Amino acid sequence: MDTPGPIVSLKSVSKVFPSRGVAVHKGLDNVSLKVEKGEVVVLLGPSGSGKSTLLRCVNLLNIPNEGTVQVGNVTWQASAGRNGDRPQARTLLSLRRQVGMVFQHFNLFPHLTARENVMCGLVHSQGMAKDQAGAIAEAELARVGLADKVDNYPSQLSGGQKQRVAIARAIATKPIAMLFDEPTSALDPELRGSVLSVMQDLAAEGMTMIVVTHELGFARSVGNRIIFMDQGRAIEDGDAREFLDNPKTDRARKFLSEIN
């Protein structure tokens, strides 16, 4: 789908989590960003800095307390001063339909085969006929290098293969943007490459992506932009290589020296 303007934008988005009943803890603090078509934006930052919350605000898995979220042609704005406003179901559905998300722990259905896992969004959310969904599932699994695993259950797949099924499932619904939350963090080092290379292919095909990862090699070679998060804020936002070679803030410098 072609929409003018950014594919994803957040304007002054904040998310407060109740802490012992009092809403004080800012998971996300006044974050604004725009992601243009085909851009790969990498989110870096220490644990607890708000990276997952940011991703989850993009597809409204977390409902921001303040600000505006836009994905494609759907815009949702938090009402000022009102806590935990729920978007209408229709808004949620049309926004979420446009984004695919991949999690650290795959979230596959254990009782379904790879093919059935990829089919389920097509059949249940989009109402597609099973034959057609099955054919799309096989094509998407082939695209991530799993043509010979379509009948395997998750327990019969390696971690890297499971994550590629999760990616195939997310892209099968033809999202305009993909969100990845530490997609390789649960994998043994030797299994990470296969997942990163599928992500690299997706980026090369022009997919718009927001990726939380500690893989600095991927950030450098595939990322266009890096946003560095600290305490719920986006404190640096710029060219990926420039950031990696020459971070501007002490916090980012310290972070990079610790994970390198």
Ligand SMILES: Nc1ncnc2c1ncn2[C@@H]1O[C@H](COP(=O)(O)OP(=O)(O)O)[C@@H](O)[C@H]1O
């Ligand atoms: N559902 C939640 N309830 C309460 N606090 C949360 C919840 N989700 C995240 N937080 C808090 O918000 C902050 C940001 O978390 P998160 O976005 O998960 O960080 P990151 O992904 O960078 O590690 C952390 O302090 C975390 O404890």
Ligand SMILES: [Mg+2]
């Ligand atoms: Mg996280």
